[in-house]
Amino acid sequence: MKKTIQILSFVATIGMLGSLPGHAEDVKKDYKSVESLLSHPKSVVGEEIFYPGGTPAEITSAIVTILPGEKTVWHKHGVPLYAYVLSGEAVVDYGDAGIRKYPAGTDFMEAMDHWHQGINPGTEPVRILAVYLGAAGLPNVIKKP
Numbered sequence: 001m002k003k004t005i006q007i008l009s010f011v012a013t014i015g016m017l018g019s020l021p022g023h024a025e026d027v028k029k030d031y032k033s034v035e036s037l038l039s040h041p042k043s044v045v046g047e048e049i050f051y052p053g054g055t056p057a058e059i060t061s062a063i064v065t066i067l068p069g070e071k072t073v074w075h076k077h078g079v080p081l082y083a084y085v086l087s088g089e090a091v092v093d094y095g096d097a098g099i100r101k102y103p104a105g106t107d108f109m110e111a112m113d114h115w116h117q118g119i120n121p122g123t124e125p126v127r128i129l130a131v132y133l134g135a136a137g138l139p140n141v142i143k144k145p
Contacts, residue, residue, distance in 0.1 A: 037107045038082065045097040045111045049080050055135040064118075066090065066126040072118040074144035079134035081110040088126035091119040115144050 041049055063086070066072065084107040093099050094116045102108065110116075110130075120126045132140040 037084065038109065043080075043109045043111045043114075044092075044100060045094055045114045047112055047114065049109055049112070051080065051133065051135075053135075055137055058134045058136045058138075060132040060134060060140055062130050062132075064128040064130050066118055066120040066128075068120055068123050068125065070120050074115050074117045076115050076142050076144075077110060077112050077132070078139045078142055079132050080112060081140070082131040082133065083108055083110050084129040084131075086127040086129055088120065088124050089122055090126045090128060091121055093117045093119060 043049060085102045085104050087104050089104065090102040091099060092102065094111060094114055097111070097114060134140055
């Protein structure tokens, strides 16, 4: 739980400062014990990451659990999503952008406007910390019709 709180604190800080160049490095300078996890301007499928403008921010975090053999519905995200794999190995099918594997300890900025499906082909649950950097009135997850 302590690790999760540390990760959430870090993500919130980077989420607020990460849109300006150099701020991830500034965060590391300001604290004695900060392990940088991610600072990247693009999603895993190469999309530019943008923050929804014009509405108040709404940051949402969740632990997503995918049981062995389960698949998520095909979906995309209406807002930037930082993901950190806490346990297991997540496999994500991005359709024409390929399939990617994310073992425990991996973090990434998830695709926003690209349909994808999470899969757990393993024998243990996959647990993912999902932090949606959203805005009021915008959906975090959009299911494919």
